[in-house]
Amino acid sequence: MKQRWDHVIAKPGALVALMAIAPVLSAQEPYVYPAKGQSAEQMAADKAQCQAWATQQTGFDPLKAATAPQPTPGTQSGRGGLLRGGAKGAAAGAAIGAIAGDAGKGAAIGAVGGGVLSAAKHRRQQQAEQKAQAQQAEAQGAKSSDFLRAYGACLKGRGYSVE
Template identity: 45%
Template sequence: MRILIADDQSADQKAKDDGSCQAWAKTDTGIDPAAVAAAPTTTTGPQGQRARGAVRGAAAGAVIGEVAHGDSSQGAKTGAAAGVIAGGARSRRSQAAQVQQQQTAKAQSIDTYWRAWGACMSGKGYTVQ
């Protein structure tokens, strides 16, 4: 953002007004942009997708192995391995979506703060672009 100094305002006065508007925006919105930006991005959520994939794969592989070769154990092993891979892929997609949602929420919070700060500065006669 760019601030144009209001009529008859010194750079010193601008710095004071900027500081008071930052404090006001933080209080008014409840958002500290430095804390929001520094907050770690975490992923939680669907745990055990690899294990569930392995179980589903083993079950399907056992059926296919029994029908195709008369040996359900080899089919179960192959199916379990494929299920682990598929479950891992689902887990990674889920985690990537969580990270994206958190980053979007951070950006929206910081934007809310800066809109409040801009309104304060405008109220003091500054032009905020």
């Protein structure tokens, strides 16, 4: 007995299009029922065309969104930045301390101050990166939702029941 999807495999374009969007939409893709008796081959072609149309309408391509590189945290590590800040503070403190008559005490104060300032700067950078990532994820979710609405509207227009 012939399998249901054998005729789709015979059409590589429809299969490739379906496979391309399947991983991206699988978690959120609505259930689609061929209400007018459309064949599996026709349904695969309609899904691919509706995916392209929804992308055009919303400016969001779930395939590109799924393969986009994730933002990486800052390259400066907390400890390295703290050590560099402390070293810079020590050098500045030693110079100021030398003028005041106690270079060692000035260096110690400068090292602590430089380390604290460096740690605070690093913490602010991390918070800004986390906030930007959260905003990006929120925007991505809204775009994905718009895409799915357009995708469903297209399929309904082609005679499918979409839930």
